[in-house]
Amino acid sequence: MTAARHAVEDLLRELAPQVLGALVRRHGDFDACEDAVQEALLAAALQWPGAGVPDNPRGWLVTVASRKLVDRIRSDSARRRREDALALATPQAELLGHAADTVPDADRDDSLALLFLCCHPALSPAGRIALTLRAVGGLTTAQIAAAFLVPEATMAQRVSRAKRTVKESGIPLTVPEGTDLTERLAEVRHVLYLIFNEGYTTTGGAGLTVPELSAEAIRLTRMLHRLVPDDTETAGLLALMLLTDARRPARTGPSGELVPLAEQDRGRWDRRLVAEGVDLISRTLPRGRVGPYQLQAAIAAVHDEAEDTGTTDWPQILALYELLERFGPNPVVSLNRAVAVAMVHGPAAGLDLVTALEADRRTARHHRLLATRAHLLELLGDHGAAAASYREAARRTTSAPERRHLTARAHRLETRA
Structure with a gap:
């Protein structure tokens, strides 16, 4: 794959939730909007590597996706009334292909609101993960199915059920505030934690890791941390991911074989991620109430800062695990x-x-x-x-x-x- 195609794919993954959020905010039908955005992303993936990225790539995607949405509704004669309502609601500048910055709220990024929507408690745990990776992470249903070792049809059903729940429950596209934000943060963090773990050590299959999942979890957690920079557990989760993912280059040998922590070549660890993670958890721990993600990040930091297993501060690690157990019985922690x-x-x-x-x-x-x-x-x-x-x-x-x-x-x- 060429560098240009790689760059386009990275850009599309970043823009996908923004475009979907823009359409859902204007038109409300999550399922139809998501299908339209996928069509727009496919069109961009085919055109941009050869023709070049537009000056306003997000505006281009919003315009094309809006057209796809209108065309989809017009093609269904049973939805004539919805077509009329949508046509009235759709900004004419988009339908005519004008620059997207003439559209109200064109620069508004609803990615985080979309993340909270996808992690809503009304959805099943499996549905939250699937919808988050599809709608916010930009992964295809086939990619998600492959990562979780289930048939594509099974994952498609999970995504479909989740979208149906969103539609029937009337879940709003908004970032919660106040007490609701605090409560919902825990759900979002848990989904991101599960996604990262499955990517770092997959539960089955031929490979040990699925880097795309871990990378998406880190990217989304960075977004969440920017939203709530003073939330110590969100900072702890991000630090934990960084400190853990830093070891990825040394976790497998030349043939993909597992290399346990004690035997890893620590010179292959990503020291940039280690430094970022250590700095983040060092700044976070003294700031407020300590939670499980912060303690796990502190344990990872002790491992990452040691030159080898023999110089690891095991008494400190033991003390941290004893603190971690106080948050409730957990056989893995034990x-x-x-x-x-x-x-x-x-x-x-x-x-x-x-x-x-x-x-x-x-x-x-x-x-x-x-x-x-x-x-x-x-x-x-x-x-x-x-x-x-x-x-x-x-x-x-x-x-x-x-x-x-x-x-x-x-x-x-x-x-x-």
């Missing part, structure tokens, strides 16, 4: 704390905590619990039991890179015995 306990107090102490977690049905049969048990058994020198746990963990994971990594560790221990 499992990570068990590793920190093992690094501070010895593998036997960590193994005791892992054994206790086996009573939790949420993690009892999870491959990560078995992999952690195997690692601690390996540190204790019980290579036979460690190999068996590694193999059982490999059988239970749905990620091909993780399966290969766990199987290789088991094989290495078995050859030592």
Whole structure:
């Protein structure tokens, strides 16, 4: 793919939510507006690499999308009344192809309002993620389906149901204010967190990561942080993403194999992202009430600032995990704390905590619990039991890179015995 086409795709992804927000604000029908915007984006993707980007690319897209919307309604004779109403509501400058800055609110960016709409509590969790990636992230239904390892038809149904819910619920295109903003921020942050995690360590498939998802999560979280710069948890979430994504270049080997944190070449970490993340969390922690995202970012910062595993400040990490557990029972946090306990107090102490977690049905049969048990058994020198746990963990994971990594560790221990 040429550099020009790459640049056009990046620009279209940035402009897509702005154009959709403009159409939804003027015409109200989310579903029809979204289809019209997709047609306009396709037209731009075909024309701009060769003909050049217009002087006002957003105005061009708004104009074309508005025309597509009007044409779609005119082609349906059963919607004549809606056609008339829409024609009256549509600025004539757009229909005639005039410059978009003659249109009221042409420079208004509704991307954040669209993000809040897509993360509305009326939508199902799966619907929020799908609609956010489609409408705000600019990903196609096929791309989202591939990222989450579901058939395209299944993802299309999720998107369709979400759009239908938006239409039937009458969810407004607006950024909430006051108490409503505070409450809704938690929903938006959670959706962005899930999107980032799926991109950083995908739950299944041949690849370990889906960089497009993590990149979109970071981009959208930056937007959210600009809206609420004083919200410490939003800042913490952004710092967590930056500090975690900084390790991506070293997470896989030449053949795509998983490289665990302790074995990564830290010289390959993105030090620009590390510096930005450390600076952000360092400025955020003293400012207000500390929350889970800030604590996770602080843990990531301790890892990222260490030269290697041996110089990592494990007592500080353990203290941070103990604080994190106070926000409510979370088996994943408890499992990570068990590793920190093992690094501070010895593998036997960590193994005791892992054994206790086996009573939790949420993690009892999870491959990560078995992999952690195997690692601690390996540190204790019980290579036979460690190999068996590694193999059982490999059988239970749905990620091909993780399966290969766990199987290789088991094989290495078995050859030592």
